[in-house]
Amino acid sequence: QVQLVESGGGLVQAGGSLRLSCLASGSIFSINAMAWYRQAPGKQRELVAAITSGGSTNYADSVKGRFTISRDNAKNTVYLQMNSLKPEDTAVYYCYADRVPDYRAYWGKGTLVTVSS
Numbered sequence: 001q002v003q004l005v006e007s008g009g010g011l012v013q014a015g016g017s018l019r020l021s022c023l024a025s026g027s028i029f030s031i032n033a034m035a036w037y038r039q040a041p042g043k044q045r046e047l048v049a050a051i052t053s054g055g056s057t058n059y060a061d062s063v064k065g066r067f068t069i070s071r072d073n074a075k076n077t078v079y080l081q082m083n084s085l086k087p088e089d090t091a092v093y094y095c096y097a098d099r100v101p102d103y104r105a106y107w108g109k110g111t112l113v114t115v116s117s
Contacts (some may be wrong), residue, residue: 001026001027001106002024002025002026002027002028002030002031002097002099002106003024003025003026003106004022004023004024004095004096004097004106004107004108005022005023005025005095005108005109006020006021006022006093006094006095006108006109006110006111007020007021007022007023007111008020008021008111009093009111009112009113010112010113010114011114011115011116012085012113012114012115012116013115013116014085014086014087014115014116014117015084015085016085016115017081017082017083017084017085018082018085018113019079019080019081019082020036020079020080020082020093020095020111020113021077021078021079022034022036022077022078022079022080022095022108023075023076023077024076024077024078024097025076027099028076030099030100031053031097031098031099032052032053032097032098032099032100032103033050033051033052033053033097033098034050034051034071034078034095034096034097035047035048035049035050035051035069035078035095035096035097036048036049036050036069036078036080036093036094036095036096037093037094037096038089038091038092038093038094038113039091039092039094039110040088040090040091040092043091045094046060047060048060048063048067048080048093049063049067049068049069049080050069050096051069051070051071051078055071057069062088063082063089066082066083066084066085067080067081067082067083068080068081068083069081078095078097080093082113085113085115086115087115087116087117088115089113089115090113090114090115091112091113092110092111092112092113093110093111093112093113094107094108094109094110095107095108096108
């Protein structure tokens with residue numbers, strides 16, 4: 001089992017920055033990829049950014065150049081640095097991890113990010 005706990009959400013004005021953190025615990029040795037997803041009211045959950053165990057990253061087009069995902073394996077933590085925030089970034093942000101060998105998915109409970117205009 002893998003447990004994921006997000007932190008760092010809050011209220012910020014448009015143009016501001018936030019850094020989200022996700023601490024993993026449990027069977028962390030089996031974690032493969034980690035990612036951040038978000039879900040805005042009335043919308044489907046969408047991928048924001050992902051990072052593999054080797055450090056390769058990919059981003060949603062809507063956040064490229066503004067958000068950066070990083071991973072500190074020594075601290076069992078994945079981060080999402082969010083700059084130049086826009087009101088449309090308002091959502092609940094969820095941490096995701098999958099594990100080898102079965103690629104079972106794990107989710108955190110989410111942290112709310114609200115960007116005011």
